[in-house]
Amino acid sequence: MFRSQYDCKLDPKGRLVLPAKIKAAIPEANGTTLMLRMAEDRCLALYPMVEYKKLENKIKALSIHNPEQRLLQRSFFNSVVDVELDSTGRLLIPKVYQAYAGLEKEVVVVGNGGRIEFWSQENYSKNIIVDPADLSGLMEKHLI
Structure with a gap:
């Protein structure tokens, strides 16, 4: 389970060091390959292989004969790339x-x-609830 927010930096080559707590939460059985996807709200989503496979199986199960589902499959697989985590916890x-x-x-x-998820600061601030009262209201609406 991944949680919390961290401020990180991209180096000039486009490499990012994952925070230690995030890296520690990646299952050891995962190996060094992670899946990076262009995700909702203009963020990037990084998946350990076990989580990616769950999502991939749902997408693969869609019907190639249904135009909307075929479009979803094509667009999903076009937006994913595998990335390698190096020994220092960096990925390109x-x-x-x-x-x-x-x-x-x-x-x-x-x-x-x-x-x-990887976000620009500007975009992240537009896609998060800042006020705890607003968060509580949404939790009450959707969880109770």
Whole structure:
């Protein structure tokens, strides 16, 4: 389970060091390969292999004969790339992915359950509830 928010930096080559707590939460059985996806709200989603496989299986189960489902499959698989975590906990974010998410030097790394999200600070601030009262209201609406 990934959680919390971290302020990180991209180096000039586009490499990002995962925070130690995030790296420690990646299952050891995962190995060094992670899956990076262009995700909702112009963020990037990083998945350990076990979480990615759950999502991939759902996408693969869609019907190739249904135009909307076929479009979803094509678009999903086109938006995913595998990335390698090196021995220092760094991964290289491809330039096209950096551009999609508007990532420059400063990157907000957010644990979101089964995935890790990478955000530009500006975009992240538009996609988060800041006021705890507003969060409580939504929790009451959707969880109770």
